[in-house]
Structures are given as C-alpha cells and as structure tokens.
Amino acid sequence: MRIVFILVLAVGVGLAGFAVSIAKDRFDQYQTALAEQRNAILPTVEVVVVNRQVRYGQRITADDVQLIRWPAEHVPFGAFTSLEELFPADDDEPRTVLRLMEQDEPVLLSKVTAPGEDAGVASRLEAGMRALALRVDVTSGVSGFLRPGDRVDVYWSGAGHGGESITRLIRSNVQIIAIDQIADEQRNNPTIARTITVTARPEDVAALTQAQGSGTLTLALVGVGDETISDEVEVSTNALLGEVEELVVEQERVCTIRSRRGGEVVITQVPFCSN
Template sequence: MRLVFGFVLLIGIGLAGSAVYLAKDYIGQQQAQLAEAERAKQAIVPTVDVFVVNKQMRYGQRLTKEDVKLVRWPEEAVPEGAFVSEEELFPSNGQELRSVLRTMEPNEAVLAVKVTQPGQDAGISSRLSPGNRAFTIRTDVTAGVSGFLRVGDRVDVYWTGAVGEGQNLTKLIQPGIRLIGINQSADEDRNGPVVAQTVTVEVGPQQVAALAQAQATGRLSLSLVGADDSIVSSAVEVDLGDVLGIEDERIVEAPKEEKCFVRRRQGEEIISVEIPCSN
C-alpha cells in the first residue's frame, strides 16, 4: 500500500513539474510577443498624405490631377512647401492649372518652389519675388563667364568705364544678384553650355536704375558666385594704376619768396622800389 502511495506521489510531482515548466514557457512566449508588439508600435510613425507626381514632369508643362497621386509621408519629414490637400494644389477645382518650373521625377513630391501659382505660365514673371523687377543685361562670351551661367545662379556685376579726365575704372556695382533668365529662356534644367547674349536678373527698382545708368555709360561684366558662397562681396574699385602698380606722383610747388615794394614818384613817373618785408 505504501509502495503504491509513493508511486502515485512521484507521478503527481512529475506532472506538477511538467505543468510548471509548460506554464513558464507559455508565459515567456506571451511576454516575447508583447515586447515585439511594443517595438512594432514604437516603430510606427505618424504620417500625412502628400501629393507626388506619377510621371516625369518637365519645365513648362501644365500640372493636372491626372499627373499626381497621394502617398503616405512621415509627418516629421514632409518637405517644406509640399501640398497635402487637393484644395491647395488645385484651387477652383483645377480650372487654373499650375506650370512646372523644375523637372520632377516619378514619385517626387510636388513643392511650391517647383510650380507656379495657379494660372501662371512658367515665364520670368512667375519667378519674381514681391517688390522686385526683371532687368536684362547685354553680355557676350567673355562678359558672361564663357557660357557657364545657368538660371538660378548668382553673379556679381562690374562696371568698366571712364570717369573724370579720361581715367578708366572698374568697379563692383551689384553683388550677388540672381539670374532668372538667359537669352529668352527661364528653364533651370538646361545643362548644356549656352553663350549668353543677354541675361535677366532679379533686382529692386533702385537697382534697376543703377544698372540702366551703368549699362548706358560703360561696359558691364559678370562674375559667377559659388553655389555655397554666402559671403557678400565688399566694395571693389580698380583703375589702371592699380593694375600696373603705378603710384600717383604729386607735384608739390615750392613756396614763392615774398617780395615787398614801395612806390615813389620821380617827376611824372611812378616807380616801384623793392624793400625788405617787415613781416
């Protein structure tokens, strides 16, 4: 009897141990699944709908509803100027379409800087900031940086002409102004070299007057500013003497010796007689 009781006890202890082991394993699996779910939850980031183009769009094309689609975009990584609603991108139910200013590749976000305002063409007027004006400068292969200029570049403008008594002078008159057109094109995506006969710049009304006066009285030359250069050129003025290293020679006249005279009458004549000066 005791032998049977001991045998049953051993079986009970074994079953209990198995149950504890299985329960521990189950609880461990549940905890692992909960941890995995928590990690997946943390990996999920808030998103918003952003309009992207569904095909390549080039300069001058009209942007229609058929050219775009909505995609989910991480909320913290939405580009500045992106369109997140149809009312923003196509006001008036698409009656006034925007024009493309820069080439966009498929699935690229539509940004405000890459399209015009509704109803505008991709011309010079669409690139002007409020209050600024477009001014065209005559140029050639040497004055125009040998064809390396592109729309969107910044240039320094130098004036060369005669001042005063025939003195030739070169002076920086407008630093860091932006090009918005080359010849008759405002396309920023033109990669081939173009020898510019004219360039159009964006300047204020006062700068327009200064450039017009300078162009009428001398020759304008352009100097290309680096893309990442944020330093504004200071005053620059050079004449032929500076180039050749010729110093101005000033002629200093020696002071003239002072002379004193007295007048005397001799008969009908008046003569001057030199005398020592009292001072």
C-alpha cells in the same frame, strides 16, 4: 507501480506548469515589445508626390501625382497635403512645372505655378523684386556657361573721375532668372547668350541701367552655395600698372670726317672727337 505512476504524473504536471509559466513570460515580453514599437511609430500625413519625372514647362495633372504617407514632423515647406489643394475645385486650369521634379518627389508650392499661369519670368519674381535684361557677349557672359538660377557679380568698366579708366564691382550675388528667352534651370548646353534677365530691387535696377549706359559690364560667376557678399572692389589703370618710369637712354656720340675724292664725298668714322 502505483507510487511510481503517481510520481511520474506529478513530475509531468510540474514540468507542464513550468513550461506554461515560461511561455506566459515570453508572451508578455512580446506584447510589451509590440506595444513599445507601436508607441515608437512616427505620426504621418498624406503628401502629394509626382509619380514620374516632370520637367520645366509641363502642365501637371491628376494622372501625374499620387498621395503617400510622410512623417508629420518632416513635411517640406510648401508641400501639398491633399489633391484638393493642388487642384482647386473652383479652378479647372492646370498648374505648370517651374523646376524639375523626379519620381516620388513632393510637389512644392515653389515648384509649380498658380492654376492657369504659365512658367514665365513674372511667376518667378519674389515680392518687391523686378526683372531686368542686360546685354552680354561671349566675354562678359562667361563664355556661355551661365544658366537660369546662377548668381553673378556685376563689374562696371568705364571712365572715372579725371578720365582715368577704372573697373568696379557694382552689384554682388545677382540672380539670373532667364537666358535670352529660356528660363529653364535644367538647361545645360552652353550657348552664347545675347541677353540675360536678372532679378533685382528697384534701386539696383536703376544702378545697373545707368552702368550699362555709361560703360561696359562684365559678369563673374558665383559658386554654388557661396553666400559671400563681396567687399567694395575697384581697380584703376594706374593701380594695375603702377608708376611707369620713362627710361632715357643716352645715345653714344659718333664723330666722322668728310673728304672728297673726285666727285664723290667719303664719310669716315674716327674713334675720337675733338671739342
């Protein structure tokens, strides 16, 4: 019996040692996997996002934003990484929203004004650009379907050299920044505008002003994402209609005989005419 007990004890100790060894290997594997996972975690930074939807023209306050962790390598250009950047301590004036932002969307420098500024047209002009108002109607204004942020090609129609009527593309991909007095890019309701405000370089402002004063302007809406710069386009009346040939139709000669019957003159048509 003693020998059997010793054998059973030895087997039990061996099995226990084997189980401990297996458990240790599993634990080591778990520790290694955990360490690899820690090394794989991307570094993050805090980014200011809005905690609700904010629209054009609204003043943004500290109650409208919060800080969240964002992958450090993918922080959007112009994002604010602290509340102090968004709300400077030396300026108590709030910023104004320039573009619609949805909940949890990062607050970007291009989507808000400087502290204390309103959301006027001047705040949306890039360096070296100017704002110019152009007159439009239901035809030239693409039936009212233009909105701030759209881009258009501008065509001029008027008298060319020699007095011939022509239509010419004078500026391509001109950006609209306001419709009448509205600069909100989220405006979707079609309205017949009387004026549009576009952004252009000073030399383009001079060209568009001269064109508007010497002829009529027509706008052609450019598709979203279309960065194509159109080539020079000009169509004249002659080029549109081609050479018009005048067709002269020879009239058939008709011969008649006049005769008098009492006090009445009778005209009778005859089939053949004598020379």
